[in-house]
Amino acid sequence: xxxxxxxxxxxxxxxxxxxxxxxxxxxxxxxxxxxxxxxxxxxxxxxxxxxxxxxxxxxxxxxxxxxxxxxxxxxxxxxxxxxxxxxxxxxxxxxxxxxxxxxxxxxxxxxxxxxxxxxxxxxxxxxxxxxxxxxxxxxxxxxxxxxxxxxxxxxxxxxxxxxxx
Numbered sequence: 001x002x003x004x005x006x007x008x009x010x011x012x013x014x015x016x017x018x019x020x021x022x023x024x025x026x027x028x029x030x031x032x033x034x035x036x037x038x039x040x041x042x043x044x045x046x047x048x049x050x051x052x053x054x055x056x057x058x059x060x061x062x063x064x065x066x067x068x069x070x071x072x073x074x075x076x077x078x079x080x081x082x083x084x085x086x087x088x089x090x091x092x093x094x095x096x097x098x099x100x101x102x103x104x105x106x107x108x109x110x111x112x113x114x115x116x117x118x119x120x121x122x123x124x125x126x127x128x129x130x131x132x133x134x135x136x137x138x139x140x141x142x143x144x145x146x147x148x149x150x151x152x153x154x155x156x157x158x159x160x161x162x163x164x165x
Contacts, residue, residue: 017056024060035065046079047071050130052141058118058125064110066125068132072101105132 027033038057047070058064071078076097080090094100107128112121123137130137140153 021056021060024057028061046081047073047133047135049136049138050126050133051138053122053126054141055118055122058112058122062112064112064121064125066107066110066129068105068107068129070103070133070135072103075099075101078102103133107132 024036027036036057073079076094076099078094078100080087085093110121110125110128116124127137129135
């Protein structure tokens with residue numbers, strides 16, 4: 001990592017977010033540097049959906065070059081279901097699988113519109129990635145499966161369901 005220009009930070013530290021945002025802006029401004037590769041979602045969910053993107057990188061750049069990645073589970077499943085398998089079992093399955101096959105689509109660059117905020121831009125990019133990968137779009141992040149669901153979120157979904165019924 002010392003031979004390349006990584007930007008390391010701790011997600012839980014708010015002061016780190018400001019420092020990272022500044023470093024990314026400086027990197028983008030320097031045309032001599034290579035583009036930055038950022039994994040926005042952070043969590044995979046069995047090739048079915050694309051979860052919420054964090055808005056941070058959509059605040060610093062005007063152009064995003066999206067990449068859609070989808071694993072082909074025919075020879076080996078790349079996903080770890082921690083409720084079903086232990087880490088040792090998952091590693092054993094990965095190491096003994098025939099192959100881990102992955103489809104990668106490089107989408108056309110997407111530009112942030114003047115009236116668009118970071119959240120709307122992130123959702124637009126997420127929808128494009130999901131469409132190319134044949135996946136659905138989810139309005140929540142990967143932390144939802146590890147945390148208790150907020151009552152307000154439950155109530156919002158219940159209200160939507162009541163309106164449908």
